[in-house]
Amino acid sequence: MAKSLSKERQKQIRVSKFTSFLFVLPYLTLFSLFLLFPLIYGIYISFHDYNLLAVTHNFIGLENYVDIFTPDTSLNTQFFRGLKNTLQFVVYSVPLLVIVGLGLALLLNNLPKRLTGFFRTLYFIPYAISVSVVSVIFLWILDTNSGLINKYIMEWGGTAIPWLTRQPYAWISIVIATLWWTIGFNMIIFINALNEVPDDLYEAASIDGASAWDKFRHITIPTIKPITLFVTITSTIASFNIYGQPHLMTRGGPGNSTEVLLMGIVRRAFEQRELGQASAMAILMSLLMITVSVIQFRLANSKKRGES
Amino acid sequence: MLTNEEENVYGYAVPTLWPQQFIFPTIVAQNGGSLYEDGEVNFTSPEVVEALQFQVDLINEYNVSPSDIQQDGEVTLFLQGRSAMHFNGPWMLEQFENSELNFGVAPVPQLGTVQEAVFANSHNFVIPEKADEAKLDGVVDFLLYVQENALAWANSGQAPAMKATYESEAFQNVNIQSPQVAKQFEIAVFNPKVENWSQAVNPLMEAVNSALLGQKDVEQALEDAEQEASQALE
Numbered sequence: 364m365a366k367s368l369s370k371e372r373q374k375q376i377r378v379s380k381f382t383s384f385l386f387v388l389p390y391l392t393l394f395s396l397f398l399l400f401p402l403i404y405g406i407y408i409s410f411h412d413y414n415l416l417a418v419t420h421n422f423i424g425l426e427n428y429v430d431i432f433t434p435d436t437s438l439n440t441q442f443f444r445g446l447k448n449t450l451q452f453v454v455y456s457v458p459l460l461v462i463v464g465l466g467l468a469l470l471l472n473n474l475p476k477r478l479t480g481f482f483r484t485l486y487f488i489p490y491a492i493s494v495s496v497v498s499v500i501f502l503w504i505l506d507t508n509s510g511l512i513n514k515y516i517m518e519w520g521g522t523a524i525p526w527l528t529r530q531p532y533a534w535i536s537i538v539i540a541t542l543w544w545t546i547g548f549n550m551i552i553f554i555n556a557l558n559e560v561p562d563d564l565y566e567a568a569s570i571d572g573a574s575a576w577d578k579f580r581h582i583t584i585p586t587i588k589p590i591t592l593f594v595t596i597t598s599t600i601a602s603f604n605i606y607g608q609p610h611l612m613t614r615g616g617p618g619n620s621t622e623v624l625l626m627g628i629v630r631r632a633f634e635q636r637e638l639g640q641a642s643a644m645a646i647l648m649s650l651l652m653i654t655v656s657v658i659q660f661r662l663a664n665s666k667k668r669g670e671s
Numbered sequence: 672m673l674t675n676e677e678e679n680v681y682g683y684a685v686p687t688l689w690p691q692q693f694i695f696p697t698i699v700a701q702n703g704g705s706l707y708e709d710g711e712v713n714f715t716s717p718e719v720v721e722a723l724q725f726q727v728d729l730i731n732e733y734n735v736s737p738s739d740i741q742q743d744g745e746v747t748l749f750l751q752g753r754s755a756m757h758f759n760g761p762w763m764l765e766q767f768e769n770s771e772l773n774f775g776v777a778p779v780p781q782l783g784t785v786q787e788a789v790f791a792n793s794h795n796f797v798i799p800e801k802a803d804e805a806k807l808d809g810v811v812d813f814l815l816y817v818q819e820n821a822l823a824w825a826n827s828g829q830a831p832a833m834k835a836t837y838e839s840e841a842f843q844n845v846n847i848q849s850p851q852v853a854k855q856f857e858i859a860v861f862n863p864k865v866e867n868w869s870q871a872v873n874p875l876m877e878a879v880n881s882a883l884l885g886q887k888d889v890e891q892a893l894e895d896a897e898q899e900a901s902q903a904l905e
Contacts, residue, residue: 525739
């Protein structure tokens with residue numbers, strides 16, 4: 364039987380809720396100002412013919428979106444070329460980001476305890492650097508004629524590799540730079556996930572005569588499944604958002620083979636000043652990313668049902 | 672002979688990205704050509720094709736430049752003393768001066784076949800159509816102020832718009848590059864007066880990049896660029 368709460372208790376709850384609200388308020392303010400309102404305003408702009416220098420911005424409904432899908436317009440070329448290149452990068456980078464992240468985490472967990480902290484910091488440090496610094500570092504290391512790597516390759520008798528001016532090396536370089544930069548984050552998440560797996564599961568398996576590979580396949584992998592899904596989805600979203608590395612390392616080259624979608628959107632917005640069209644491109648990109656995330660989520664959970 | 676392939680030293684490393692935005696139109700103008708003619712994008716005209724073919728030949732036929740130069744690769748080569756000649760604006764000057772490089776500055780030579788010319792760009796002040804009349808006096812005051820203090824603009828490596836400024840004593844000492852650049856003001860060539868011209872330049876630069884990297888044939892690259900540029904200007 365529910366007893367109604369005393370006046371004292373009710374007041375306590377009100378104060379507690381209010382204090383919680385005050386703690387959340389700073390973040391809520393910043394979130395609304397810099398994420399929520401711009402998102403809504405962006406959707407609003409995408410329904411208008413919004414050139415930055417034009418005096419009037421007419422409502423045109425879905426026309427921007429239709430133009431993106433109309434073949435042989437510059438908007439269409441820009442959007443789908445960018446999308447194709449962004450998707451390429453997602454396909455090349457995400458599996459590596461997940462697998463190498465897990466691999467590093469496993470490696471670190473099997474190190475002697477006193478070395479774990481040191482290597483964990485070492486692998487995480489690149490994550491703290493900005494993308495401009497990462498790009499300049501790799502620009503210099505990978506320089507065809509003056510770079511560190513080609514210098515050693517040539518000393519050992521090989522021919523210089525055009526890391527940033529020829530495919531597939533350009534994509535390889537961008538993926539490697541991205542991996543070096545962000546793998547620390549995935550690694551840390553996986554380290555935590557691995558530490559959460561109960562030790563007695565491993566012990567029981569050992570008693571039953573399971574090999575290390577068996578343990579990995581049948582205990583580790585299923586138990587960290589939710590974390591793996593989380594890392595996959597966040598890595599996918601991060602890879603969709605790629606901009607800095609191809610812009611700074613290859614300028615979208617060679618030709619336009621690494622011109623990613625976000626580069627097209629930035630150009631349309633800040634060079635052509637067509638905010639309506641750029642917003643429509645950005646909204647479409649977001650919808651695509653949401654769809655991909657939902658698909659990944661569904662796929663992962665449907666398998667779960669199959670296994671039980 | 673400035674090039675010595677055995678020692679990895681080159682006469683002139685051809686950039687494949689920035690600053691071709693300046694170099695390429697310069698050579699086109701020096702060929703007596705133009706990128707836009709009679710309301711049409713003009714990338715496949717003989718002068719433009721020759722300008723690109725010339726630079727491609729520097730790499731492949733005359734071998735005075737290494738191939739596969741990436742963004743800023745030619746700057747690194749120049750800094751290392753492995754590229755004898757280098758075209759650039761004021762942006763890298765401080766880096767060159769701070770290194771121990773032994774270098775000097777001269778006006779742009781004639782690489783084209785017809786005349787001397789140099790491509791120039793500019794920063795502009797713009798007054799919107801619907802500007803408040805009451806503010807216009809203030810705008811004029813500000814413009815006069817900028818005019819009188821053009822030397823401050825020159826100190827940042829930019830070209831001052833006032834003739835009096837760039838003919839002054841003070842300007843000759845601003846840095847080692849600006850006075851050399853000023854010698855070319857009479858032969859400066861600007862962008863065609865087309866709205867949104869930068870959208871035509873993007874495909875052109877992609878074509879220059881692809882051709883210089885040997886990944887596209889010169890004529891094919893310029894044809895594709897012409898098509899995309901025309902589309903972009905619609």
